[in-house]
Amino acid sequence: MQRITIDPITRLEGHGKIEIFLNDAGNVANTYFQIPELRGFERFCVGRPVEEMPLLTNRICGVCPEAHHMAAAKAVDAVYHVDIPSTAKKLRELLYMAFYCTDHTTHFYALGGPDFIMGPDAPVAERNILGVIHKVGLEIGGKVIQMRKYGHTVVEMIGGRKVHPCTSIPGGLTKGITEEQRLEIEKMGRWAIEFAQFSLQAFNDIVLGNPQYVDLILGDIYAHQTYYMGLVDANNKVNFYDGKVRVVGPDGKEFVKYEPKDYAANIAEHVEPWTYLKFPYLKNVGWKGFVDGPDSGVYMATPLSRLNTSDGMATPLAQAEYEKFYATLKGKPVHQRLAIHWARLIELLYAAEHWVELATDPEITSPNFHVIPTEKPTEGVGIVEAPRGTLTHHYWTDERGVVTKVNLIVGTTNNYAPITMSIKKAAASLIKEGNVNEGLLNMVEMAFRAYDPCFGCATHALPGQMPLQVTIHDASGNPVKVLKQFVD
Amino acid sequence: MKTLIIGLGNPILGDDGVGWVVAEELRAALAQSRLPGSSSEAPEIDCASLGGLSLMERLTGSERAILVDSIFTGNKPVGTVSQFTLEELPDLSAGHSASAHDTSLRNALAIGRSMDIRLPADQDVLIVAIEAEAVYDFSQELSPAVAAAVPLAVQAVLNLID
Numbered sequence: 001m002q003r004i005t006i007d008p009i010t011r012l013e014g015h016g017k018i019e020i021f022l023n024d025a026g027n028v029a030n031t032y033f034q035i036p037e038l039r040g041f042e043r044f045c046v047g048r049p050v051e052e053m054p055l056l057t058n059r060i061c062g063v064c065p066e067a068h069h070m071a072a073a074k075a076v077d078a079v080y081h082v083d084i085p086s087t088a089k090k091l092r093e094l095l096y097m098a099f100y101c102t103d104h105t106t107h108f109y110a111l112g113g114p115d116f117i118m119g120p121d122a123p124v125a126e127r128n129i130l131g132v133i134h135k136v137g138l139e140i141g142g143k144v145i146q147m148r149k150y151g152h153t154v155v156e157m158i159g160g161r162k163v164h165p166c167t168s169i170p171g172g173l174t175k176g177i178t179e180e181q182r183l184e185i186e187k188m189g190r191w192a193i194e195f196a197q198f199s200l201q202a203f204n205d206i207v208l209g210n211p212q213y214v215d216l217i218l219g220d221i222y223a224h225q226t227y228y229m230g231l232v233d234a235n236n237k238v239n240f241y242d243g244k245v246r247v248v249g250p251d252g253k254e255f256v257k258y259e260p261k262d263y264a265a266n267i268a269e270h271v272e273p274w275t276y277l278k279f280p281y282l283k284n285v286g287w288k289g290f291v292d293g294p295d296s297g298v299y300m301a302t303p304l305s306r307l308n309t310s311d312g313m314a315t316p317l318a319q320a321e322y323e324k325f326y327a328t329l330k331g332k333p334v335h336q337r338l339a340i341h342w343a344r345l346i347e348l349l350y351a352a353e354h355w356v357e358l359a360t361d362p363e364i365t366s367p368n369f370h371v372i373p374t375e376k377p378t379e380g381v382g383i384v385e386a387p388r389g390t391l392t393h394h395y396w397t398d399e400r401g402v403v404t405k406v407n408l409i410v411g412t413t414n415n416y417a418p419i420t421m422s423i424k425k426a427a428a429s430l431i432k433e434g435n436v437n438e439g440l441l442n443m444v445e446m447a448f449r450a451y452d453p454c455f456g457c458a459t460h461a462l463p464g465q466m467p468l469q470v471t472i473h474d475a476s477g478n479p480v481k482v483l484k485q486f487v488d
Numbered sequence: 489m490k491t492l493i494i495g496l497g498n499p500i501l502g503d504d505g506v507g508w509v510v511a512e513e514l515r516a517a518l519a520q521s522r523l524p525g526s527s528s529e530a531p532e533i534d535c536a537s538l539g540g541l542s543l544m545e546r547l548t549g550s551e552r553a554i555l556v557d558s559i560f561t562g563n564k565p566v567g568t569v570s571q572f573t574l575e576e577l578p579d580l581s582a583g584h585s586a587s588a589h590d591t592s593l594r595n596a597l598a599i600g601r602s603m604d605i606r607l608p609a610d611q612d613v614l615i616v617a618i619e620a621e622a623v624y625d626f627s628q629e630l631s632p633a634v635a636a637a638v639p640l641a642v643q644a645v646l647n648l649i650d
Contacts, residue, residue, distance in 0.1 A: 038624050038625070038626065040625045040627065041626045044500065044627065059500045059537065065537075110540070110541065129595065129599060130595050130598055130599060133602065138603075141602060142603050145599070145603055145605075148541065148542075148545065149545070163537075163538070
């Protein structure tokens, strides 16, 4: 049996290791995507006051601390059975829209976009944001930096700190915003709408204008028929901060819609012997393995899932893009994973539009941004949509509000099974009878890059570029060929 | 030369938080040693959990940066303190992560410079790295070998700014 190892992966947060096992005929028998799990978070939290959780959990992940802060804040409100004032909800949501604009922008221009803008066959040294700037023009780099700056500014104004917000507490927020700040936030939001439209236009021109890319998106290599999950509002429109969790089947019909507190009745976790990370699946469908179809409980939670799960977008410009998306890709749900990149840009536009809606809401500068919780704390669930999937925090406390138990299902974990399936499918299409297509590395990477995964959830940052190394072993396990990228 | 010292890492992820501990010790050491009325510009010290574009954005305006971080090469004893510039980062695969969600710091700095953002040159981004081991377990404690390396890393930074 031949063994191919891809270790680790470029441009992926944290560590990942892909092992590809071939059968005697030299075709893909199985693939394993292994991620070292961060351990001991529950042990770390037990015994601490639950109101510390929004501060602690935003240190779990270096990529989406704002998402953890929000899910934790909502879970802590639920623990104290407190309904926070409308202004507090709107301020949190406004912060969250600014974060979404930053995060989706970074993913599209730095992580996923280069595959399309530079082309899947471009040398790896050029397939990054620098290459994008050289190809599209200096202007685009300036816009990306500006978008990030505005996002960080709003997070700091409302959240008290850049990147790691600290103002959400049980019952609301520790501070509000002034009229002067509101004006500034509104101005930045209007710029963000223009930037999102510019980004969609760039996608339209560069990707949709190239038949080769459209074929790649619509092709079978990157398609899976699974269930989809996402938060929706009362009108079944996409919502990042609040609402019910809706799941649709591979046929696009609603399978279930549930309150966040009922997640455990709907989601179970499958364990495999080769990885510490668990695979969440739909409990009421059941685990049937890494397979497509209505009988398999595998579901996906990504920007594409949120679009598939909803009946539309809650803002007018994003709604128009939503309609164009399904008209172009011919039907709903869309199963092609590379369409996640496009869905992400539609969400970017929604986030920018909603940013302005919230910034112009008469309540947003109200001093009524906190109520004092009076109920005895027990347990609570908070769910938000992290950019890369549905994020669930569940805390239990004693009567003093001291944490006794914690359960988290983080955004990317939802997608562990579909990512594993996508890697296998991409590898199988590129390895035939022992011949490894030269494009293997990037095509396999493209399979999971669309999901924007961040398994490591660690915030460490020794500067450098992640290397990519593929080792091909012969039937006896001896390495016969080593392919490297970014390893000097 | 306007110098910015940043302790990098995750303060609740065991040895990964060593950069933060070194930065705090440095803050105390510099406060003690600094004479009143000293004319030289004091280095700014910060702690951060950033990489790539975000780290580049934090370096804006500085002429020289000293980054203190954990490193996992797997071929040096735990607690070994090493020192290099971003330009001569010995093995690009050496960092146990590059916060690779966006891009490498080197790429990010190149982007920033192309936008006319004032940033230190690669050879003026100095890295003091401490070989770490326990970076997958949530904890606010350093392992003994890494804790023992903190004074050495502090001294390494002091030598650089002297």
